[in-house]
Each structure stands twice: as C-alpha cells, then as structure tokens.
Amino acid sequence: MTTPALERPERPPRPAPRHRAADLLAAYLPGSFFYSSTRGALLADGVHATVPTGSGPRATAVVEALDGARVAGVRDPLVVGALGFGPDAESSLVVPAVVRRADPLGVAPPAEPGPAEPLQGWAVRQRPAPEEYEAGVRRALALIDDGGLRKVVLARCLELTAGQEVPVPALLRRLARANPTAHAFAVDVTASGDPATRTLVGASPELLVSRRGTEVVANPLAGSLPRVPGTSEEAEAENRRRVAALRASDKDRREHALVAAQVGEVLGRFCTDLHVPAAPEVIGTPTLWHLSSRITGRLPAADPAVSSLALAEALHPTPAVCGVPVPAARAVIADLEPVDRGYFTGLVGWTGPDGDGEWVVTIRSAEVSERTVRLFAGAGIVEGSQPAAELAETSAKFRTLLRAIGMEDE
Numbered sequence: 001m002t003t004p005a006l007e008r009p010e011r012p013p014r015p016a017p018r019h020r021a022a023d024l025l026a027a028y029l030p031g032s033f034f035y036s037s038t039r040g041a042l043l044a045d046g047v048h049a050t051v052p053t054g055s056g057p058r059a060t061a062v063v064e065a066l067d068g069a070r071v072a073g074v075r076d077p078l079v080v081g082a083l084g085f086g087p088d089a090e091s092s093l094v095v096p097a098v099v100r101r102a103d104p105l106g107v108a109p110p111a112e113p114g115p116a117e118p119l120q121g122w123a124v125r126q127r128p129a130p131e132e133y134e135a136g137v138r139r140a141l142a143l144i145d146d147g148g149l150r151k152v153v154l155a156r157c158l159e160l161t162a163g164q165e166v167p168v169p170a171l172l173r174r175l176a177r178a179n180p181t182a183h184a185f186a187v188d189v190t191a192s193g194d195p196a197t198r199t200l201v202g203a204s205p206e207l208l209v210s211r212r213g214t215e216v217v218a219n220p221l222a223g224s225l226p227r228v229p230g231t232s233e234e235a236e237a238e239n240r241r242r243v244a245a246l247r248a249s250d251k252d253r254r255e256h257a258l259v260a261a262q263v264g265e266v267l268g269r270f271c272t273d274l275h276v277p278a279a280p281e282v283i284g285t286p287t288l289w290h291l292s293s294r295i296t297g298r299l300p301a302a303d304p305a306v307s308s309l310a311l312a313e314a315l316h317p318t319p320a321v322c323g324v325p326v327p328a329a330r331a332v333i334a335d336l337e338p339v340d341r342g343y344f345t346g347l348v349g350w351t352g353p354d355g356d357g358e359w360v361v362t363i364r365s366a367e368v369s370e371r372t373v374r375l376f377a378g379a380g381i382v383e384g385s386q387p388a389a390e391l392a393e394t395s396a397k398f399r400t401l402l403r404a405i406g407m408e409d410e
Contacts, residue, residue, distance in 0.1 A: 021102035046097030059310040082348040121163030134387035152323035155378035179203035202365025211308040223252030223291035226396035251384035271297025308357030321345035344376040
C-alpha cells in the first residue's frame, strides 16, 4: 500500500557524488547495475526490493517500492533497471541496497586493454537472413502503399556464440570508451528459469526522457546514414557529403517528423513551455549519422507522480522504434520479425522518489549469457524506403557491438 504523502519521511538532500566514474566503471561486475550519461554515472549493487512485474504501467508499483524503501530506512532509494519492448514483455526493476554516484565519465574514459587474447571461434546466425529481411521491407512498403500504415520499424537479430565465455565487464568498458557521449549501461535481466546470468549491455545514443525537477528533456533519433570510418581526407569528405545528404533527404525528414511530432504531442499532455525544434539537426556516433531533435518542456510542478518513468511509459513506444499508427505497426512487427525483441527497443534507466530520473531507448545493445550474445538492429520503413539501404542501415547499427566484442575492426 502506498504511504500517504503526508506520512512520508522527509527526503534528505541527495548526496553529492563521492566517486570517480571511471572507478565505478572498473568496479562493475555482472549482477550489478551500471548507468552513465552526461548527467552522471551510478553503480548499484544488491537488491533491497524487487518491483513486481506484470502487464500495464509500472510507475505505480515503482512509487510503492520507493515509499516502502524509505519507510524501511533506505537512504536516497532509487529504482533501476529495464523494461522490454512489448506491453507484456519482461521487466527487471529493483530497489538496490547500495547506490554509488559519480560525475560523468567525460569525453575520454580510460582505455580498455581488452582480454589477453581476442575471443575466437564465433558462430553467427542471422535471423532473418539478409534476403529475407529485404523481402520483409518490401512487404511493409506494400502495406504502407495500401494506406493502413505510415511507418514501421523492422529489426533483425544476430545470434553469436563464442568459443569461450564473453567477459561482460570488459565489454561494458569498451562500449563506454568507444561511445563517450552515449548512455552506457549494464543491467542484470536474468529471469526465473534462466540457466545462467543474463546481462543487457549497451551504449544507447537515444534519450527517451529525462526529468530534473520541473525540467523535461527528450531527444528522439530517426533517419540515419552509416558513417565512414577513419580520419583520412577522403573519409572526412565523404562524411560531410553524407551529413548534407541526410539533412536534405525528404524520406529521412518525413520519418523523423513522425517521431518528433508524437513525442511532442505526448509531452504536451504534461508540460508547459514545450519546445519542439522546427527542423532536426544531425548528430554523429562512431558508426552512424542521425537526425536528432532535442525536445524540452517544463512541468507545472515537481509532482513525484509525474515521474521520469511515468513520462517514459507514456512515450513508449515512440515511432522511432515501433511505427505509426502503433497498433498496426505492432501487428506488422509480430508478423514479420522471426525473433521476439525482448528488451531491444525497450527502456533502461532509473528514477527516484522525487520523480527525477532518466530513461533511454534500449538500442545498440545486446543480451549476453556465458558464451552467447544476442543483438538486434532496426530500420524505419516509410514510403520511399529502399530494401537494400535499410539492410545496410541495420548492418551499420550492428557495428557498435561487433566492434566492442572484437568481431569488427574500429
């Protein structure tokens, strides 16, 4: 039962960070929760309480778990974890026993030396096969032509098996080092019946929503082109050409506009002073260029009930990971994707009893268990999409994780 607001213990000021982010990153072990962004880093260990799973929004159960933790004497409790893509998907949300905070990792986290010998003997299974994925894109385009669908995001999966156990801490450190402006994370998502620890690890470039006091920020990404690797004059010239092409692309701008409009509409239900940029900008990751819109708003009051997680659940799934309209896009995804997404294109992050917190879209991620790695990548299909180009986009998105596990040179 939720503790009435008047009976809640007064919340002490949140402690200032006392640790170095690099030390928290180095201290991470599977079973813990690690999260970093430009806002700061945190490492959470142990489980004080588990947030009940089930269908429907989790924000109410989270409020109850945080209230219970405060009554039990947990200082500065948080809920941390991940939610899957589907409405009935898995979730892993806990109130940790211990939370350590740090300032952001910065632009140059310590280099990860990697294992003494690279992992060998990788077996790769593509689901669906590339030609089948392109056929799925053509089927989606036919549905768009019929008028019942405006956009759908189709994903494909790589199932990788190594010759030895995959070292998750080293993988996390390499992801954080190679993607310093992304949101690096590692979450224990081991479910009942799993034969071994299962970890969701990644470096997402996409902020679903952040809340700090009354300030709300979302940063949807949609519309992408692969980035040419390297720093040669030829590579830099080609990347400038691609940035200009992405800015001018009617197809990509239409795809992005669908996402920005939906995010703005949802946040407009909660926020005043909402600002949605008139046009997107281009941002870069080590592997891709993205159209990006930083959308900001202000809540009328710092109401804990309108928490970062409540806002995230209202926004999810955005057209950046599902489609328009959502019900039709979900049906197409279920029909055309041969592998359940699980946590891919869900959300990962944290929230506190004051409602502050941050949640990112679970992309550029993988689920790791012993010798196996399962990763996904998706592309937004709209009128004008080309099957071969969408396949190439998913291949570029795989590169973030493939580089980190040593299957592709940086």
